[in-house]
């Protein structure tokens with residue numbers, strides 16, 4: 135009987151093991167087929183685009199000197215947003231005067247209507263010759279975050295000093311490169327006698343760094359009053375990454391289809407004050423510190439693959455070598471593994487989950503007084519697959535202490551996800567413009583981990599893209615709001631050419647049919 139039982143167990147184990155082997159084999163076969171067949175670059179790249187007579191921009195020595203002088207002057211004006219209530223309004227006013235001087239054709243052309251919004255923001259309407267074509271909008275912002283030379287800058291942050299082909303200064307990549315790049319491109323186009331077929335708007339906010347409540351929001355209010363609907367909006371956000379994504383061969387231009395949401399949560403602990411010579415076992419500071427530590431020790435769940443970031447890696451898969459190519463092409467199988475790799479670095483961790491940052495911690499009034507109140511503020515950047523409410527519930531659970539009051543101060547859900555398929559006009563035009571100028575770059579959809587003025591435009595269009603053609607190499611993401619912010623003179627020129635070409639590329643009536651459905655004769 136015993137032998138019979140043993141042989142039955144063996145038989146059963148054999149079936150289990152062979153089924154497991156077959157399943158693994160099947161999964162790997164599907165994964166291998168996907169790796170070989172995933173062709174995200176098919177579609178419009180080879181399609182027949184409408185014939186246009188685009189003007190080309192060749193920058194001569196004199197123009198180069200002039201455009202760089204203009205850009206440097208822009209950087210030298212310290213248009214700083216210090217806090218939600220304090221901006222350098224003198225500098226913002228000076229910036230207005232400077233723009234009028236730097237771009238005389240833009241400000242005098244009969245094709246361009248300009249208006250100031252909320253005193254310091256700018257709204258331009260460039261009239262198209264074919265009013266039936268839906269207009270689009272380019273956004274950028276003129277304010278910058280504070281910068282102090284003593285933090286370790288190689289050149290004073292408002293000097294625009296040129297060192298080894300780079301212009302250093304606050305605003306060189308965020309976001310005066312776009313402000314100046316767009317207007318310089320328009321100036322050149324108008325000087326060449328260009329008149330657009332498709333009308334477009336340019337919006338330059340003056341308070342983006344403090345959430346755009348005056349600039350962008352009023353621009354939106356005005357456009358809504360006028361009944362404007364936009365084909366697409368393009369704002370700052372993602373850039374061309376070169377050597378930033380580990381394992382990726384060659385540069386990648388990520389176009390942000392969405393941006394993370396945000397929540398500001400206040401934690402507070404109130405206890406009876408007292409003499410420090412008779413302290414209670416736990417003070418308000420101790421209780422709050424434990425709560426903060428719990429939040430840092432228990433990051434939000436991994437959600438990699440549940441938002442547009444999954445698409446990013448699938449698009450880039452063919453630019454990784456094996457085994458990464460195999461992993462990226464099969465996120466349905468490997469996203470748990472990839473999440474664990476990406477979460478090791480702050481930049482890539484931001485794509486994996488809702489991030490939690492404790493940014494204020496206030497308590498204490500006197501050395502010998504037990505403080506009655508301790509409070510901390512937590513800034514969460516919400517992954518596309520979560521909401522403010524879900525994040526708030528998780529924070530309450532994680533803190534798990536009734537003595538800690540958890541309050542939502544402010545927040546908004548992640549932004550809707552814009553289209554990136556063959557019919558998405560804005561996405562395809564940006565992609566084409568990037569590829570024409572930088573043929574070695576792989577273009578992929580992405581998600582913007584910070585917030586931009588474009589989030590205020592959701593009622594005017596479903597298609598918001600966050601991208602500027604600045605090149606980010608290793609070490610550059612840290613310059614964003616950090617020290618030694620800089621752009622190469624070559625890259626700034628490329629930005630002008632990019633906007634110069636993009637504006638003209640938008641003049642086509644409609645996108646071509648994708649290559650797969652075009653019948654060659």
Ligand SMILES: CCCCCCCC/C=C\CCCCCCCC(=O)N[C@@H](Cc1c[nH]c2ccccc12)C(=O)O
Nearest residue numbers: 342343344345371375378379482485584585586611614
């Ligand atoms: C694995 C892929 C790697 C890809 C590399 C990505 C590199 C990322 C490098 C830099 C970060 C980009 C940040 C995007 C721009 C965001 C603009 C910004 O800084 N916004 C501020 C201010 C702000 C704007 N609106 C609001 C609303 C509410 C609070 C703040 C703001 C911000 O997000 O804090």
Ligand SMILES: [Zn+2]
Nearest residue numbers: 308309342370
């Ligand atoms: Zn910015």
Ligand SMILES: [Zn+2]
Nearest residue numbers: 279308343615
């Ligand atoms: Zn910024």
